[in-house]
Amino acid sequence: MRSVIACGLLLVLAGCKVELHRALSETEANQMLALLLVSGLQADKRADTTGMTVRIERGDFVRGVEVLRQHGLPRQKRASVEDVFPPGQLVSSPLQEQAKLIFLKEQRLERMLAALDGVMVAEVSIAQVPTDSAGRATLPPGVAVFVKYSPEVNMAQRMTDIRSLVHDSVPGVSPERISIVLQPADYRLPRAAIEGGQGAPVEAGSKAGWRPVLGWAMFAMAVLVSGLAGVMAWRRRGVWVGRLRQRVTRAS
Numbered sequence: 001m002r003s004v005i006a007c008g009l010l011l012v013l014a015g016c017k018v019e020l021h022r023a024l025s026e027t028e029a030n031q032m033l034a035l036l037l038v039s040g041l042q043a044d045k046r047a048d049t050t051g052m053t054v055r056i057e058r059g060d061f062v063r064g065v066e067v068l069r070q071h072g073l074p075r076q077k078r079a080s081v082e083d084v085f086p087p088g089q090l091v092s093s094p095l096q097e098q099a100k101l102i103f104l105k106e107q108r109l110e111r112m113l114a115a116l117d118g119v120m121v122a123e124v125s126i127a128q129v130p131t132d133s134a135g136r137a138t139l140p141p142g143v144a145v146f147v148k149y150s151p152e153v154n155m156a157q158r159m160t161d162i163r164s165l166v167h168d169s170v171p172g173v174s175p176e177r178i179s180i181v182l183q184p185a186d187y188r189l190p191r192a193a194i195e196g197g198q199g200a201p202v203e204a205g206s207k208a209g210w211r212p213v214l215g216w217a218m219f220a221m222a223v224l225v226s227g228l229a230g231v232m233a234w235r236r237r238g239v240w241v242g243r244l245r246q247r248v249t250r251a252s
Contacts, residue, residue, distance in 0.1 A: 017044065017055040020064055021074055024052040032073055039067050070150050070185060072120035078107045102126050109169055113145070113162065118153025120185055122146070126170060142177040143170055151184045 020043070021032065029045045029052035036043040036056060041064050043056040056064045068074070092100075106124045113122035127142040143166050149155040159180060166178050 016057060017042075018058050018061055020054045020056045020061070020068075022048070022053040023050040024054065024074065026052055028052070028074055029054055032068060035067060035071055035073065036064055039064075041067070070120065070152070072114065072150075075114065076110075076121070078111055099128065102128060105170065109145075109166060112165060112169075113147060116155075116158065118150040118155060119147055120150060121148040124166070140177055141170060141173045143173055143179070145178065145180045146183070147181070148183045148185055151186075155182050155184070 021028075024032070032054045033043055033045050036054075041056060041060045043054060043060075043064065046053045046055065106126055109124040110122045113119055113124070123146040125144045127139075127144070129141050130138050145162060145166060147155065147162070159182070162180055163175060163178050166180075167173060167175055
């Protein structure tokens with residue numbers, strides 16, 4: 001009976017949470033979990049064969065997705081040097097080598113921009129300069145930068161820093177050939193619904209304040225019902241044994 005009660009309680013508790021993201025690294029899972037907990041959401045993490053899995057309460061799923069999206073989590077996977085230049089590959093043409101180097105520069109710039117506070121998405125495109133028959137560039141190089149950022153951050157004041165970062169990373173590019181587009185992210189939920197669980201002090205009669213109490217009350221109720229059922233079954237044990245003996249006697 002104790003095993004049945006324990007299994008039932010585990011199933012009830014496990015059904016309260018749903019998967020938010022899976023196949024994460026330990027660092028990514030810790031960042032997501034810390035952000036969700038600071039925002040006042042009930043979440044946890046579990047390890048499996050594919051990596052770490054972050055789970056959240058079923059009722060907080062939509063708000064949890066929005067909170068992570070506004071902070072640019074999970075981060076976009078970037079290509080490394082090993083991905084672009086795998087060991088043992090065949091010799092490629094100079095044009096292909098140049099395209100790979102430009103791609104690596106774009107990836108490096110995107111990593112640096114994504115490290116800025118409030119940046120959700122960072123995309124960089126370095127124009128491949130056309131050359132003439134002598135190999136001389138016919139146009140000056142150009143760089144296009146797109147940054148989507150959290151509306152909580154004033155990214156416009158970082159425009160000069162972004163331009164300087166691109167100018168020093170791409171040789172030969174002039175400041176006027178650097179195009180930067182900054183776009184604040186739109187709220188997909190009403191602002192009040194998002195801020196309702198973001199770590200603000202909870203009032204005495206609010207729903208969020210009663211959620212832990214309600215959870216423990218349900219847990220206590222489940223234990224009480226299971227205990228009563230066990231007691232009733234134990235008391236009726238003599239009746240069942242008597243009936244079984246009567247059936248055995250009649251059959252014999």
